[in-house]
Amino acid sequence: MGALGIRSAASRTPARPGNTARIPSFAVATSDGRSIRLSSRCPHLGCTVQRDSEGFVCPCHGSRFDLEGRWLSGPAKRDLQRLE
């Protein structure tokens, strides 16, 4: 894994109150070395995104996101949700 890479994929967050409970997530390392969790749900219609070498891609309607979950192209128009 390089300086910017995916540490682990598609783990499930523990159930807790709030709208991020039980959302399957990806743990990723950012370019400044922080670790963040990204929702695996595409912000377009909620399909589960897949990771590839360039970041994440939605298999339903083709939205693309970079390795930190920032929207690149496709109908989603928003970044992947960061889970706190």
Place this chain on the structure above:
Amino acid sequence: MTDRASSPPIAPRAPTTSVGILIPGLPPIGSLAFAAALICAVSGLVILPGYEPQSPLASILQIETARPWGWLFRGIHRWSAELFLVVLVVHTIDFLARRADRDLRIGRWLLLVATLPVTAYLMLGGLALTGDAEGFGVASVMQGLAALIPGAGQYASKLLVGSFDDGTVHALYLHHVLTASVVLGVLIAVHLKRRIPDPIAIGVALGVSGIATLVVRPALGPIQAQGRLHGPWFMVGLRWLLERWPAWLAGIAIPLGLTAVLFALPRLPERLARIARVLLGLALLGYLVLLGLGAVQ
């Protein structure tokens, strides 16, 4: 007497609310729709005991491999549903082309039109119940679109699709085997002219869905998507739109708007009704083009 005998016979006026398109050698289109629905229901009941909403994909594999003729019944269930959808759309076009909606009471017409969205929901729900990547993709899109309904999105999403984060499909299962199926059964029953199915129509529907099963077994994919998800063939046009237009427009406003036009059709003044028919015809043609575009994508 001589005049009457020599005058040409007067052709009886074709009843506008009768059996619909008559293709030589084939049963009336309405009878075929009823037969396809019946076969779909019966084959669904046969595979029902083996299906488990808490482990959808595994239980379908079990039905396909371990239950006697399970693969055949599942295939017939799937293809008779597809046949029902196609025949229902043709039946509706035929009905509109003959302007038969003008002869019906408004309540009856509303029930007839309601058959279309209920059928679409049942079919999408059925695909989601496979529990593979395609199925969960369909469920996600259904959930995402339902959530966009103004004012009731979250409720509609929870009520119609429910949660499937843990890989179970309880809400969809309940609606597929009970709620929506009963609603569709009632909607079909209220407009049947004869409750006993046409044996020829049953034979044709069973033959078509049986042969389709032998030729193309309904696919089951991996549980995780491996590349692009294509969705059901009748939704590739909507997928094409959803990739380009705002989801609320392509997935909610346009379908609801067209359904509302269809609902209102018999009550519109003649001039407006003519425009509405042209609009519906264009929408149908446009969707056929989108089906082609989505298929080659």
